[in-house]
Amino acid sequence: MNAHLVIVGAGLFGLTIAQQAAEKAGADVQIVDVRQHIGGNAYSYMDEETGAEIHKYGAHLFHTSNPLVWTYVNRFTSFTNYVHRVYTTHDGEVYPLPINLGTINQFFHAHYTPAQARELIARQAGELAGTDPQNLNDKGISLIGRPLYEAFIKNYTAKQWQTNPSDLPSGIITRLPVRFTYDNRYFKDTWEGLPTGGYTAWMKRMIDDPRIHVTLGTDFFDDSQPLNKNRLVGKVPVVYTGPIDRYFDYALGELKWRTVDFTEVRYDEGDHFGCPVMNYADPDTPYTRAIEFKNFNPERRDSQNPDRTVVWKERSRFATRLDEPYYPVNTVQDKTLYHAYASRAHQEPGVVFGGRLGTYAYYDMHQVISSALHAYEHQVAPLLAAEPGR
Secondary structure (H helix, E strand, O other), X not given: OOOOEEEEOOOHHHHHHHHHHHHHHOOOEEEEEOOOOOOHHHOEXXXXXXXXXXXXXXXXXXXXXXXXXXXHHOOOOOEOOOOOOEXXXXXXXXXXXXXXXXXXXXXXXXXXXXXXXXXXXXHHXXXXXXXXXXXXXXXXXXXXXXXHHHHHHHHHHHHHHOOOHHHOEHHHOOOOOEOOOOOOOOOOOOEEEOEOOOHHHHHHHHOOOOOEEEEEOOOOOOOOOOOOHHHHOOOOOEEEOOOHHHHOOOOOOOOOEEEEEEEEEEEOOOOOOOOOEEEEOOOOOOOOEEEEHHHHOHHHHHHOOOOOEEEEEEEEEEOOXXXXXXXXXXXXXXXXXXXXXXXXXXXXXXXXEOHHHHHOOOOOHHHHHHHHHHHHHHHHHXXXXXXXXX
């Protein structure tokens, strides 16, 4: 193998590093991924029956306020003018999220002004005034008051974590957004949208370079194939974006993750929800939310089936080794364990750990790209420059 750099994982972190290494260092890059596609959890594909772009690993919405990232991604794709808005069903009624003046007035059957709504929430949150809540339940009440917390947050969170919020640490929520206007735009970033041609087309363009080679369906830890850990580490710079505990064969223990299961439902109608995402706030609905993919791309209506739509319903649970890890659990014990693995990672010769799996962190897409650009400049580029003959 003549590659100057090996990247384990074809997600956004790995693809960004590969693109930068080929462009800036003229490096020959080998990407290896155990999955059968590039893009990591941002991978998408077209559903032939409905014409919807399916986000295989759950809804991915691009948004950022980082001009460096926005300039970078626009090299490879344009973006639609999609603005993300979310709704939730509670007690047979649909409300807009995040909690805003419209949610408050609908919930309390009132017509509060912004000032009156602020006063109401402050009074209801004051139930726990002067306390330092140590569990999520009491923290939530202290932030937005009991009525709104119990209606929209408590049971949704319990389903997300399969745990009573009274048994969850308060640190999971440092704040709960409440807007005292009728603004129900979900993100507050400067830019947002969806890639015009879809996520997979965007990511293919990132690595459309003859110096970048991709090998899919290949396990980095399988010694029977040539692109394996034992053969490569210490011989060529490696960027590793898989689970950090897996890299060390779980020698110190397993980090805990949450995963998501999807149930697909197809309807004989053009639009089932009238919105892309519907949350379910009540405990008697087992799903946390449902995604109607067609509604992410209203600009594609002419190419979509007007008589059929597809919806994916989500459930969250604790992950096993065989599941796709989505969200780090991040208990105190997990954080301690991660730092122990990170100390080992610093000792690995010529290996850079990155991405959410490699750093046991939850990142939005723009954060992954930003961290990859930084990692290339400060970690990968020096490794490439130090290679003999370069």
